[in-house]
Amino acid sequence: DVIRVSGLSGSQLLDASFSAKRGEIVGFVGLPGEGYDELPYLLVGAKVATRGTVSVEDKTTPLPKITPGKAFDLGVVLLPADRKGSSGAVTISVGSNLSLPSLGQFTSWGVLRKLREKTAVQAELSSAGVHPPNPDAPLATLSGGNQQKVLIRKWAYSMPKVYILHEPTQGVDVGAKRQVFGELARMSEEGATVLISSVEFEDLVNLCHRVHVVRKGTIERTLEGDALTVKGLALAVHER
Secondary structure, three states: OOEEEEEEEOOOOOEEEEEEOOOOEEEEEEOOOOOOOOHHHHHHOOOOOOEEEEEEOOEEEEHHHOOHHHHHHHOEEEEOOOHHHHHOOOOOEHHHHHHHHHHHHHEEOOEEOHHHHHHHHHHHHHHHOOOOOOOOOEHHHOOHHHHHHHHHHHHHOOOOOEEEEEOOOOOOOHHHHHHHHHHHHHHHHOOOEEEEEOOOHHHHHHHOOEEEEEEOOEEEEEEEHHHOOHHHHHHHHHOO
């Protein structure tokens, strides 16, 4: 397993344990306020966990002590649902948003090599199908779907071991959604473990190897194989 989580708890999540292998896409679903939507933030320290541990490959860390910086050092990154407030800096350029977590790759002897950075950013924008592929444009000038493609590539470029996303297709059109699917599938094929918390049942069915159903703070059941259907997820989430 690339990631193993044991006894994760927070204000809504009471006790969650799960694991995922290299290249797997694993989903989490539930009703708002019952824990599925808190889980991504607890895993990187964006919200403080009350207990639990996370093991990434052979390194185990107490989750109450994790911070976004420590998570990044472990190879774990998060793309929050709130694009404008948490995921990106909408007033700065597309290029700066994309390259920010990976500036070390463009630095030699403490000096940022701007041409190297701009060349890499331009290639990423073209590969991701961002329109317009202008690295100097403010992120706010792009459509929601194109903003999301930039932000997904922002973290993908840092080559994380575990990529966590909360509602990655929220507010994007059908065409952009297909490209988001393609980006996440490409990442898993290249070896990243992808964790997705979402209420988009169809997206989870199309993308995930399995989906954990979170109810009242715990993982109550897991759907995979032939059982992983839109109807199956809806019944599991809403049954009382």
